[in-house]
Amino acid sequence: MPTFALVDCNNFYCSCERVFAPQLAKRPVVVLTNNDGCIIARSPEAKALGFKMAEPEFQARARLKRHNVAVFSSNYALYGDMSARVMSTLAPLTPRMEVYSIDEAFLDLAGMQEDVRIYCVRIREIVRQRTGIPVSIGIGPTKTLAKAANKLAKKNPSFEGVLDLTQEAGREQHLAKLEVGDVWGIGHRHAKRLQARGVSTALEFIRMPREWVLKKMTVVGLHTWLELNGIPCISLERATPPKKSIISSRSFGRPITTLEEIEEAMSRHASRAAEKLRGEGGQASAIQVFIETNTFNENQPQYCQAASMALVPPTSHASEIVRRGRETLTRIFRPGFRYKKVGVMLSGIESEATAQLSLLREPDERGKRLMDVLDRVNAKWGSGTLSLAASGIKRPWSMRQDYRSPRYTTVWDEIPDVRIG
Amino acid sequence: MGFEPGNPLELPLLLSLVPAGFPSPAEDYIDQHLDLNDHLVSHPAATFFVRASGVSMSGADIEPGDILIVDRALEPTSGRIVIAALDGELTVKRLRHHSSRVFLEPANPAFKPIEITPETDFEIWGVVTYIIHKA
Numbered sequence: 001m002p003t004f005a006l007v008d009c010n011n012f013y014c015s016c017e018r019v020f021a022p023q024l025a026k027r028p029v030v031v032l033t034n035n036d037g038c039i040i041a042r043s044p045e046a047k048a049l050g051f052k053m054a055e056p057e058f059q060a061r062a063r064l065k066r067h068n069v070a071v072f073s074s075n076y077a078l079y080g081d082m083s084a085r086v087m088s089t090l091a092p093l094t095p096r097m098e099v100y101s102i103d104e105a106f107l108d109l110a111g112m113q114e115d116v117r118i119y120c121v122r123i124r125e126i127v128r129q130r131t132g133i134p135v136s137i138g139i140g141p142t143k144t145l146a147k148a149a150n151k152l153a154k155k156n157p158s159f160e161g162v163l164d165l166t167q168e169a170g171r172e173q174h175l176a177k178l179e180v181g182d183v184w185g186i187g188h189r190h191a192k193r194l195q196a197r198g199v200s201t202a203l204e205f206i207r208m209p210r211e212w213v214l215k216k217m218t219v220v221g222l223h224t225w226l227e228l229n230g231i232p233c234i235s236l237e238r239a240t241p242p243k244k245s246i247i248s249s250r251s252f253g254r255p256i257t258t259l260e261e262i263e264e265a266m267s268r269h270a271s272r273a274a275e276k277l278r279g280e281g282g283q284a285s286a287i288q289v290f291i292e293t294n295t296f297n298e299n300q301p302q303y304c305q306a307a308s309m310a311l312v313p314p315t316s317h318a319s320e321i322v323r324r325g326r327e328t329l330t331r332i333f334r335p336g337f338r339y340k341k342v343g344v345m346l347s348g349i350e351s352e353a354t355a356q357l358s359l360l361r362e363p364d365e366r367g368k369r370l371m372d373v374l375d376r377v378n379a380k381w382g383s384g385t386l387s388l389a390a391s392g393i394k395r396p397w398s399m400r401q402d403y404r405s406p407r408y409t410t411v412w413d414e415i416p417d418v419r420i421g
Numbered sequence: 422m423g424f425e426p427g428n429p430l431e432l433p434l435l436l437s438l439v440p441a442g443f444p445s446p447a448e449d450y451i452d453q454h455l456d457l458n459d460h461l462v463s464h465p466a467a468t469f470f471v472r473a474s475g476v477s478m479s480g481a482d483i484e485p486g487d488i489l490i491v492d493r494a495l496e497p498t499s500g501r502i503v504i505a506a507l508d509g510e511l512t513v514k515r516l517r518h519h520s521s522r523v524f525l526e527p528a529n530p531a532f533k534p535i536e537i538t539p540e541t542d543f544e545i546w547g548v549v550t551y552i553i554h555k556a
Contacts, residue, residue: 023509088466130467420475
């Protein structure tokens with residue numbers, strides 16, 4: 001029977017800030033989007049105070065102050081690096097892993113000898129100890145159930161961060177507590193339609209007739225329905241793309257050993273990811289590259305590593321993304337291993353329109369036009385026909401980041417201070 | 422991992438006879454460079470760099486400005502130098518177990534050890550493995 005575990009970092013950006021600033025442990029924390037526009041992440045305390053996702057900062061400002069909330073600009077140098085650390089920690093703990101977003105990964109734990117729940121409790125402790133990041137883990141026979149279990153594990157503190165829904169017994173009472181809109185794969189529109197029919201929980205949803213689901217929600221909805229019923233439809237690597245991250249990765253047909261070959265594959269993934277990004281009109285704030293050997297092959301030396309780099313300012317430009325991807329890959333590549341997989345993840349994605357909105361600074365239209373020309377020429381005559389002089393042209397506008405924390409893990413001048421006492 | 426700068430410190434290796442042992446997966450490449458990361462960082466994903474601050478003390482192992490390499494993958498055992506989050510602040514102390522009691526010893530022998538009780542706002546943040554001190 002397939003067994004999936006979804007590992008999800010709790011309030012990831014806020015947790016990153018707290019690792020290096022223990023005085024924030026009990027203070028509500030929020031993180032703002034690029035340019036300090038809107039709230040993008042909230043600690044549980046901030047959620048309890050009623051701050052909403054995507055709430056504009058200027059509207060929340062007075063309340064943030066009144067409640068003594070710690071406010072941070074997004075710090076993708078930090079979040080990207082911490083994400084890479086979490087992923088690198090998880091990779092050796094599972095035969096197969098799929099990085100799903102900056103703060104989520106699916107682990108394939110099928111065929112485990114020991115109790116999966118106990119194993120996941122240990123994974124949680126290891127990640128917490130090694131990176132300082134608290135995670136929640138949901139386990140299920142399908143990805144959708146693993147997601148559901150994760151959602152429930154986060155909601156109910158008595159589960160202590162891990163919920164196992166692999167067994168059918170008792171599953172229904174858990175699904176009765178999950179709102180249908182919180183089911184992975186059920187969008188806002190379908191959730192509303194279901195609620196109008198009196199279907200408000202995941203349990204009520206799986207009790208709907210199969211024909212109705214297929215007719216009203218197409219085959220995508222049917223897959224969700226089947227998966228919630230314990231029938232796997234979505235394999236590892238074939239999931240709905242998550243919001244705010246774009247991933248391109250694939251296993252090689254044969255083991256790869258040289259940097260040149262991996263670089264080539266990585267560049268392809270990076271270009272494809274950048275293309276997708278531009279298709280969505282987005283800009284990415286961080287790139288992560290991950291490489292792994294075949295962990296099934298226990299007789300060979302194993303190596304799994306991820307690393308990340310902030311994209312400052314956020315960009316959607318392919319050659320910039322490929323170049324940063326190369327730099328990141330060079331940092332983690334070690335010779336002497338037979339690599340099985342390389343992947344690229346773009347995260348901190350915000351729409352180009354909002355990313356450039358700044359009250360204080362004029363977005364640079366000239367720079368953007370230049371990028372458009374580059375893109376068009378490269379699209380027409382092939383990638384790389386035109387590219388930026390190595391360091392010559394820089395986009396002169398910069399982001400508003402009034403409350404950015406130090407880049408604790410990537411800049412020497414900003415590493416944490418510890419008091420000798 | 423994100424250890425800036427992106428350029429590892431590369432020093433030419435003086436080739437010498439290496440005693441027989443476990444073959445390294447990178448042995449074909451061994452005559453290239455020495456990377457201090459290989460020597461100082463055993464668990465890259467769990468290793469952080471921090472900088473000591475405060476006042477200089479005679480007899481202390483650590484001086485202000487020193488860079489400490491902190492490995493969070495190691496178990497904090499008695500006698501090790503640790504980074505502790507104490508009352509919301511990161512400090513460097515020596516961990517000491519006395520029978521069933523736990524103490525944090527300050528670097529300055531003039532100060533008293535702090536006993537950790539269930540009421541203490543305290544967490545071990547990581548274990549210091551190396552101290553980088555400017556000669």
